[in-house]
Every structure is written in structure tokens, then in C-alpha cells.
Amino acid sequence: MRHLKIYHAIKMIRRHGSIRKAAELLAVSPSALNRSIQGFEDSIGARIFDRVPSGVRLTSAGELLVDVVER
Numbered sequence: 843m844r845h846l847k848i849y850h851a852i853k854m855i856r857r858h859g860s861i862r863k864a865a866e867l868l869a870v871s872p873s874a875l876n877r878s879i880q881g882f883e884d885s886i887g888a889r890i891f892d893r894v895p896s897g898v899r900l901t902s903a904g905e906l907l908v909d910v911v912e913r
Contacts, residue, residue: 848882849911851875852890856908859897 854864861879865872883889890904900908 845882848878851878852882852904852908852911855879855891855898856900856904859899861898 851864851868854867855861855875858864858867861876862872865875868875879890883891886907888903889901890907891898892901
């Protein structure tokens, strides 16, 4: 239950390819959202997103996580 917000944020970031855009839509600062994602990644021991110059994209672990959550 406590991770529902982060799962929603991950789906928004995936949909828009940008932490900044997702943060805007979620009404939080990009840095706060990025810290939340990094904290979640640290807690599960895997990177969910690759940070690239054009934005972000899900890693293989991220794809698996989203697939499991959507089921």
C-alpha cells in the first residue's frame, strides 16, 4: 500500500519519458520525485530507470516491475 504513489509515479514517468513532466503532472518538484525514485530503487536493489540526455527510460528491471504491478 505504501508504494502505490511511487508505482503511479513510475507509470507517469514511463508514459512521458521525463521525470520533469511527470513531476509537473503529479504536482511535485522534479528533485523530490527523483529522490523518491532513487530511494525506491535503493530499497529494491535495482535501477528502474536509465537516465539519458533525452530523459529516462525503463531498464529491464523497470519493465519487469511495471509488468508485475499492472497484473
